[in-house]
Amino acid sequence: MTKTLTITSPDDFHVHLRDDALMASVVPYTAKQFKRALVMPNLKVPITTVDQAIQYESRIKKSLKSDSRFQPLMTLYLTDKTSLDEIKKIPEHKQIVGIKYYPAGATTNSDSGVKNIDDRYDVFELMEKLDVPLLLHGEVVDPAIDIFDREKVFIDQHLLKLHKTFPNLRIVLEHITTKDAADFILSSSKKVAATITPQHLLLNRNHMFLGGINPHHYCLPVLKRETHRQALLNAVSSGSTKFFLGTDSAPHLKSTKENACGCAGIFSAASAIELYAAVFDELNELDKLEGFASFYGADFYGLERNKSSINLIKEDWVIPEKITVGDEVIIPLYAGRKISWRLTQSN
Ligand code: NCD
Numbered sequence: 393m394t395k396t397l398t399i400t401s402p403d404d405f406h407v408h409l410r411d412d413a414l415m416a417s418v419v420p421y422t423a424k425q426f427k428r429a430l431v432m433p434n435l436k437v438p439i440t441t442v443d444q445a446i447q448y449e450s451r452i453k454k455s456l457k458s459d460s461r462f463q464p465l466m467t468l469y470l471t472d473k474t475s476l477d478e479i480k481k482i483p484e485h486k487q488i489v490g491i492k493y494y495p496a497g498a499t500t501n502s503d504s505g506v507k508n509i510d511d512r513y514d515v516f517e518l519m520e521k522l523d524v525p526l527l528l529h530g531e532v533v534d535p536a537i538d539i540f541d542r543e544k545v546f547i548d549q550h551l552l553k554l555h556k557t558f559p560n561l562r563i564v565l566e567h568i569t570t571k572d573a574a575d576f577i578l579s580s581s582k583k584v585a586a587t588i589t590p591q592h593l594l595l596n597r598n599h600m601f602l603g604g605i606n607p608h609h610y611c612l613p614v615l616k617r618e619t620h621r622q623a624l625l626n627a628v629s630s631g632s633t634k635f636f637l638g639t640d641s642a643p644h645l646k647s648t649k650e651n652a653c654g655c656a657g658i659f660s661a662a663s664a665i666e667l668y669a670a671v672f673d674e675l676n677e678l679d680k681l682e683g684f685a686s687f688y689g690a691d692f693y694g695l696e697r698n699k700s701s702i703n704l705i706k707e708d709w710v711i712p713e714k715i716t717v718g719d720e721v722i723i724p725l726y727a728g729r730k731i732s733w734r735l736t737q738s739n
């Protein structure tokens with residue numbers, strides 16, 4: 393008998409939608425799969441003010457089909473210059489749900505990020521007071537630190553202290569990749585949670601080098617060794633409410649990925665919930681998918697759970713080789729590969 397699955401409509405708590413033509417091409421995928429998505433602010437000109445976030449929100453909404461019920465959730469990009477007055481405006485704007493911390497130079501469009509996290513404790517203190525969540529790209533950028541250790545070192549050098557200093561600050565450690573991160577999340581208070589991407593559940597660092605260098609498996613934080621992937625699988629299997637869905641879907645044109653200096657980022661938006669379903673099925677934990685994909689993130693952010701639902705069917709299909717964007721293409725995660733779950737109805 394065909395296996396089907398109906399779950400409450402999921403939300404993506406970490407996505408890059410970009411702007412302009414690229415945004416217009418990728419938004420429909422996220423809007424089809426998810427009811428809400430937390431949109432990262434790392435545009436070429438970063439979203440650092442409430443006004444910019446509101447304008448960006450309206451550009452995203454304009455790019456949706458008129459009958460779409462997709463709702464973007466917005467974030468501000470923290471810089472060395474972000475003023476406390478700007479932070480104070482956030483609670484008046486329900487659609488702005490957090491502030492994103494990028495260490496300067498850590499990843500795509502992070503040049504305007506924070507140079508020294510200790511210098512922004514004034515902001516974190518205010519965020520704790522106003523109960524505004526802090527979303528962390530949790531990696532150090534010191535070139536002397538091995539790239540595979542940068543998440544662990546960030547936790548040891550910065551995050552433990554940050555959480556201890558501001559115990560009531562809600563923190564999301566984004567796109568976790570290591571056992572160290574999963575252990576930290578489980579051992580910290582309920583104010584701390586983490587998102588997990590499909591690629592870090594599906595792939596380990598060998599996949600970047602399988603049969604030659606594969607730029608489409610390069611993202612930041614970079615894929616880690618298999619023991620870490622297993623720890624992430626254990627984290628989602630545990631059913632802990634501290635881990636929830638965040639794809640980190642990050643569209644880059646093929647020409648900028650297949651390049652002498654390829655960009656970091658993996659595009660998964662077109663088949664994200666199907667990839668997660670395949671992971672949970674493989675683990676024999678399909679009953680845990682709904683909590684991870686549809687409940688725990690909303691609960692953490694203090695948002696209502698979605699009332700609508702989606703249907704998935706267990707049926708083989710092949711992820712498209714490419715997604716067209718004007719004259720260019722994006723190569724999605726698992727391009728041309730067969731997967732076992734398919735979204736049949738979303739709303
Ligand atoms: C993201 C992007 O392309 O914006 N890239 C990535 O590798 N994940 C930025 C980020 O979240 O680090």
Ligand code: ZN
Nearest residue numbers: 406408432640
């Ligand atoms: Zn990201």
